Amino acid sequence: MTHHPRSLHTAFRHVDTWVFDLDNTLYPADSDLWPKIDARITMFLMHLFGLDGLTSRALQKYYYQTYGTTLNGLMAEHEISADEFLAFVHDIDRSSLNPNHSLASAILRLPGRKLIFTNGSREHALKTAEQLGLTRMFEDIFDIVAADFVPKPAERTYLRFFEAHGVDPARAAMFEDIAKNLVVPHARGMTTTLVAPKKGAKDHREPWEIGSGREPYIDFVTDDLGAFLRDLPVSKI
Missing domain, CATH: 1.10.150.450 (DNA polymerase; domain 1)
Known part of the structure; x- marks a missing residue:
């Protein structure tokens, strides 16, 4: 899905909190x-x-x-x-992940706060972010323990996240690989982006997790998160 740069500016100019899923979002879905x-x-x-x-x-x-x-x-x-x-x-070998310096620089230039919101564990998020070279990009991590073991897409988990980190969803953006996990964020006012695999790439997610990208609660779709973030005219946000 393509969008004119002006639409990107309009959609993200108010954002001061950037929320990222971890698995299959900060690293590609064809990763092992x-x-x-x-x-x-x-x-x-x-x-x-x-x-x-x-x-x-x-x-x-x-x-x-x-x-x-x-x-x-x-x-x-x-x-x-x-x-x-x-x-x-989560006791796995992460050495197959190469540091993503391009994504790191794209996230670093975003104005405001950056948070990870994952259905995995905090320890897994920390180790994976470290392997990707993203450790210092993020203010904090909201994991499945912080969610009292109620995973996304449950509405109460998003409300718990908003309260725990003082997030105003109307001034926040969320990046996620599972379409249904964007339903509540969009309804609450977040600008939503679905991170999809590149065409022809392996996709290890379950069939029921994969959206079309045309759902009404998805504002943008990208198969290259780093490039998408670099296209945002953040100097004017």
């Missing part, structure tokens, strides 16, 4: 990071229940679709330790 986490979740279920891989995988996806996250399903039905789960599934 999410498959590594996904595999660790399956492994956790295998160890927990003594199941084979295929059965554990099916159970994992059932929990994900039913409860919003596999962790929520395990907490609801089996009262497992959230700390143990998060530490295990």
Whole structure:
């Protein structure tokens, strides 16, 4: 989707808070990071229940679709330790991610505050941002623990985020790879951008997570977050 530079200026000139999802947003959806986490979740279920891989995988996806996250399903039905789960599934090798200096400079030039809002853990966000060379870009991270384990796209989680960080959604923008996670932000007044994979690139997300980009709650679509941010006329915002 293309937009005239003037429309970009109009849409973002009021923004003083920039909110970024982490996984498949600050790094591309064809990265191997999410498959590594996904595999660790399956492994956790295998160890927990003594199941084979295929059965554990099916159970994992059932929990994900039913409860919003596999962790929520395990907490609801089996009262497992959230700390143990998060530490295990995010214990991955991130060396395949190269520092993204172009994205770092694009984020750094944005006026105002920058925050990460993720359904993952704070530790995972910190380590991933460090690997990407983005650590010092962000004021803070709002993770699944801060959300009291209620994941996006639940409205109460966004309200909790707004309150925790003093965010005025009417003066904020959100960048996210899962379309449905932009419904509430748009309704609350945020300027929303869907970050999509490049054409022909691998996409490791689940089919039900992928939007068309034409949804009414999506203001902009980009397959290159760094380039999109560099196109914003921030000197005039």
